[in-house]
Amino acid sequence: MRYLCLIYDDEKKLGSMPKGESDAFMGEYFSFTEGIKKTGHYIGGEALQPVQSATTVRVRGGKVSTTDGPFAETKEQLGGYYLINAKDLNDAIQVASKIPSARLGTVEVRPIQEFNQP
Amino acid sequence: MSENAADQVRETVDAVYRAESRRVLATLIRLLGDFDQAEEALHDAFTAALEHWAEDGVPANPRAWLVSTGRFKAIDALRRRARFDASLPEIARRLETDPEEVSDDVQDDRLRLIFTCCHPALKPDAQVALTLREVCDLTTEEIAHAFLTAPSTVAQRIVRAKGKIRDARIPYQVPSVADLPERIDTVLHVIYLVFNEGYFASAGTALVRHDLSGEAIRLGRLLLELLPDPEVMGLLALMLLHESRRPARTTPAGELILLDDQDRTLWNREQIAEGCSLVERALSSRRFGPYALQAAIAAVHAEAATAAGTDWIQIVGLYDVLLRADSSPVVELNRAAAVAMRDGPQAGLALIDAILDRGDLTDYHLAHSARADLCRRLGRFAEARASYDRARMLSRQEPERRFIERRLRELPD
Numbered sequence: 397m398r399y400l401c402l403i404y405d406d407e408k409k410l411g412s413m414p415k416g417e418s419d420a421f422m423g424e425y426f427s428f429t430e431g432i433k434k435t436g437h438y439i440g441g442e443a444l445q446p447v448q449s450a451t452t453v454r455v456r457g458g459k460v461s462t463t464d465g466p467f468a469e470t471k472e473q474l475g476g477y478y479l480i481n482a483k484d485l486n487d488a489i490q491v492a493s494k495i496p497s498a499r500l501g502t503v504e505v506r507p508i509q510e511f512n513q514p
Numbered sequence: 515m516s517e518n519a520a521d522q523v524r525e526t527v528d529a530v531y532r533a534e535s536r537r538v539l540a541t542l543i544r545l546l547g548d549f550d551q552a553e554e555a556l557h558d559a560f561t562a563a564l565e566h567w568a569e570d571g572v573p574a575n576p577r578a579w580l581v582s583t584g585r586f587k588a589i590d591a592l593r594r595r596a597r598f599d600a601s602l603p604e605i606a607r608r609l610e611t612d613p614e615e616v617s618d619d620v621q622d623d624r625l626r627l628i629f630t631c632c633h634p635a636l637k638p639d640a641q642v643a644l645t646l647r648e649v650c651d652l653t654t655e656e657i658a659h660a661f662l663t664a665p666s667t668v669a670q671r672i673v674r675a676k677g678k679i680r681d682a683r684i685p686y687q688v689p690s691v692a693d694l695p696e697r698i699d700t701v702l703h704v705i706y707l708v709f710n711e712g713y714f715a716s717a718g719t720a721l722v723r724h725d726l727s728g729e730a731i732r733l734g735r736l737l738l739e740l741l742p743d744p745e746v747m748g749l750l751a752l753m754l755l756h757e758s759r760r761p762a763r764t765t766p767a768g769e770l771i772l773l774d775d776q777d778r779t780l781w782n783r784e785q786i787a788e789g790c791s792l793v794e795r796a797l798s799s800r801r802f803g804p805y806a807l808q809a810a811i812a813a814v815h816a817e818a819a820t821a822a823g824t825d826w827i828q829i830v831g832l833y834d835v836l837l838r839a840d841s842s843p844v845v846e847l848n849r850a851a852a853v854a855m856r857d858g859p860q861a862g863l864a865l866i867d868a869i870l871d872r873g874d875l876t877d878y879h880l881a882h883s884a885r886a887d888l889c890r891r892l893g894r895f896a897e898a899r900a901s902y903d904r905a906r907m908l909s910r911q912e913p914e915r916r917f918i919e920r921r922l923r924e925l926p927d
Contacts, residue, residue, distance in 0.1 A: 485683050489635070
């Protein structure tokens with residue numbers, strides 16, 4: 397079963413990390429990704445640019461409205477994701493708990509909705 | 515068949531239902547992989563039992579008969595539905611060739627059921643409702659009555675929880691050794707929530723609430739039977755020791771009586787003896803935690819012949835250990851009350867004020883009533899009045915509020 401792990405971090409906290417610390421943090425991410433590639437959990441994953449680069453788009457009454465910033469202003473921002481393959485929720489929680497940001501921020505685990513092909 | 519014989523079969527089936535229905539359900543959930551299908555299969559199996567046992571007699575192993583009948587009924591139901599859903603014949607085929615058959619792994623199935631109902635990915639109120647429904651076989655009406663909510667609310671919680679189990683694929687599994695401590699904590703927490711709802715109930719008829727405490731104790735016993743862990747012993751002991759005081763903690767009119775003022779001859783000696791021996795077993799394991807420590811404190815109270823004869827030195831010592839295992843402001847508050855008994859009200863008051871000054875427990879009525887009580891004993895009546903007033907404002911329980919009002923009336927001006 398596929399799960400999406402949405403990674404929420406406090407960008408300010410990450411931004412104010414000393415260089416040595418943030419390099420080590422990135423290193424942890426690289427080895428985590430390598431690890432879940434080896435175990436066969438990894439399907440995909442990306443980091444996102446900071447939330448200040450976000451644009452929110454809505455179409456109302458046929459008219460496109462574009463605003464600067466994320467959909468919701470929160471203390472922690474969506475900063476990246478992993479799409480994983482896991483046996484069940486326990487397996488997915490195991491993987492999610494090893495994402496380096498789980499220690500500093502929050503990881504939301506969501507099962508992928510599978511649609512039956514007609 | 516005579517009417518008499520039919521009655522006899524019905525009685526037998528009823529008795530088997532009471533003794534075995536949860537075990538059969540637990541196994542059917544594993545075999546069918548779905549709560550709702552398993553419940554339907556369970557119902558069908560017992561209906562079939564009424565029919566077949568009257569003709570062929572009661573089978574040698576009723577549980578195995580029920581499990582295998584339930585499974586075949588489920589396969590039939592899947593076949594019938596298969597006309598509408600193309601993926602179902604495949605599931606039915608898989609079920610039929612399931613090599614696991616009806617294993618004797620029943621104990622594990624009941625543990626699987628408990629751990630699944632108490633999975634931390636479910637909301638606490640859903641964990642409680644699902645556990646009472648699936649493990650204890652309470653109806654949604656009974657659960658709603660016990661928690662003073664609408665049956666539709668409880669039903670919705672259960673439906674949502676089952677939906678999450680299915681959609682997020684929460685496995686029907688006893689957790690791995692690595693995850694076990696954290697997962698046991700959730701199960702113990704659910705059982706203790708059920709117990710406390712029954713024990714500290716504010717309203718509803720006493721009888722119904724009492725059932726909830728009894729249900730929690732039964733759950734504790736079941737869990738201990740399946741998983742002899744020191745914290746499980748601790749929780750069961752804690753519940754038994756609390757329960758032992760039930761006859762003494764209220765007047766016939768429902769007024770609250772504090773521990774110090776209780777008639778100790780009313781305490782249930784059997785429950786105390788069982789609780790104390792469980793505490794000893796838990797403590798001697800040296801792997802005990804907060805529940806065993808709280809039970810040990812309750813055991814010291816239970817073993818004191820009078821309130822004045824309580825070993826407060828030991829109680830404070832146990833609270834010190836408990837604070838290291840589980841540091842929380844509420845534990846600190848209880849320790850402060852014990853220190854007040856050991857060293858005098860002044861010492862206890864200083865500790866309580868330190869907690870309140872920190873901004874902890876400022877909305878917790880028991881912190882203010884404990885403070886009021888110590889002020890009263892020190893003759894600081896104006897302060898006592900102010901703290902009792904605050905406690906009364908914060909308390910949501912009617913008997914407790916009446917108790918505080920009584921104390922307020924008794925204060926000298």
